[in-house]
Amino acid sequence: MGIYMALFNNKNSEKQEFDVLPKHIGIIMDGNGRWAKKRALPRSAGHKAGANVFRTISKECERLGIEYVTFYAFSTENWKRPKEEVDALMSLFMDYLLEAKSDMTQAGNSRIKFIGEREGISQELLNLMDEAEEETASHTGTTVYLAINYGGRQEIVSAVNKLISEGKTEITEDDISNGIYTVPDCDLIIRPSGEQRLSNFLLWQAAYSEFWYSDVLWPDFKISDLHKALREFEKRNRRFGG
Ligand code: FPP
Numbered sequence: 001m002g003i004y005m006a007l008f009n010n011k012n013s014e015k016q017e018f019d020v021l022p023k024h025i026g027i028i029m030d031g032n033g034r035w036a037k038k039r040a041l042p043r044s045a046g047h048k049a050g051a052n053v054f055r056t057i058s059k060e061c062e063r064l065g066i067e068y069v070t071f072y073a074f075s076t077e078n079w080k081r082p083k084e085e086v087d088a089l090m091s092l093f094m095d096y097l098l099e100a101k102s103d104m105t106q107a108g109n110s111r112i113k114f115i116g117e118r119e120g121i122s123q124e125l126l127n128l129m130d131e132a133e134e135e136t137a138s139h140t141g142t143t144v145y146l147a148i149n150y151g152g153r154q155e156i157v158s159a160v161n162k163l164i165s166e167g168k169t170e171i172t173e174d175d176i177s178n179g180i181y182t183v184p185d186c187d188l189i190i191r192p193s194g195e196q197r198l199s200n201f202l203l204w205q206a207a208y209s210e211f212w213y214s215d216v217l218w219p220d221f222k223i224s225d226l227h228k229a230l231r232e233f234e235k236r237n238r239r240f241g242g
Helices: 032-038 043-064 083-102 123-135 152-165 173-179 223-235
Strands: 006-009 015-018 024-028 068-075 111-115 143-150 188-191 210-213
Touching (some): 043 068, 043 083, 068 083, 143 152
Parallel strands (some): 024 068, 068 143, 111 143, 188 210
């Protein structure tokens, strides 16, 4: 892994430095429901607060010079949730994309991309997703992947099925790497809310990921929590099995 340097000032203007930054961070935005429950609010209020944290953290990734960040926004399993909650999530995605469309500073210099199955997503949202990808394609900052209707197993199975349909009888790791969504290997996976599992997120790309967990619920996740994860990442001795 290359060495990435980032200098920034924190709230107290104290200069901090990261000697090593992950090239690709994956974030599981967990704990929205519990955050809402604690406040006797509907789950959708937790997702709304979580969407604001997504905005803050994706901007901070860009400011730090992180090349790729993937946010797990909606899994292939999340369709099993009550319709009201699914609708609320879909409308949060729409709101963000509409904002990004009318005010490009929302996306900053980030490139927005989507990973996941298109089937099942409304045409209206698909159109906004396509527009966001096209309009930010020339941006040179962080590539922000939004995983919507995404499942790691499904991603690998689709890649294998495609290879079979092309007539392949023997499959290499490179074949699968080239057949899945073009997301690079993930260096660091961040999961707040106290759960310590991968939940079908970036299964292939997480082969050598470092994990960072925290008890903080996603809507309470702060820039300082991201910095804590990055500090910890700096200290990890990555051997990649060697
Ligand atoms: C898991 O927490 C979270 C989700 C299933 C949805 C995550 C989506 C967002 C934060 C909205 C993102 C918005 C944009 C614009 C990208 P949970 O609801 O399962 O929490 P719980 O475990 O506490 O119930």
